Amino acid sequence: MAVTVEDVRRIATPLPRAYEVVVRDRVKWRVGSIVWLAFSRDETELGFAFPREERAALVESEPDVFFLPGQVDLRYQWVEAWTDALDLDRLPELVLDAWAMVVPKSVSAPYFAGLGAGLGADR
Template identity: 55%
Template sequence: MVAVADVRALARTLPRSTEHLVHDRVKFRVGAIVYVAFSRDEATMGFGYPKEERDALIAAEPELFFLPRASDLRFHWVCCHTARLDHDYMTELVTEAWRMVVPKFLARQRLGR
């Protein structure tokens, strides 16, 4: 199971990442762009993910991943159940969501090619 504290520890290591509390929801941003957000009860986590790939992600693991609410389908976003997410997978998902919102040179500095 992944908790906000786990994501916070990772996000603190990612350049330009900041944490915010918005309407009782923890969100991680780069500038004005949110790349990870938790539900109020922290049972679900939404994160940046390419729209064209999210249906395949959800189909591969429907017990873990699900679509965001209808009003958020226009964004590059997908959601997951934190109780079913392990730490290594969270690290991959959060890092890739961060990579989507930072300049390419910064992502290369942090992650390599």
């Protein structure tokens, strides 16, 4: 089953400074003016912020899931995935890592520290 906009929305929307927009019939998430997650119009592809120097390795390791953006977007720190090939269990990590790339560490560090404290309380 494909990852849906609603699956991503549950993870992305509560993140500090993140907000959802629709641009030219595409659902995207921004922090300020920076887009860090975006669905294709038909929602079969999900693009997300990802370190430029690591994306070739990601794509090579799982070419059935991940692919490089189009030529015009190669200048950005971005990679894409097929929504029907993404594992839902992996989605939170991809979303959180993409968000952490675009917010200041002063925002992401307390958020992740809170997650760790929450995990410790459950154990």
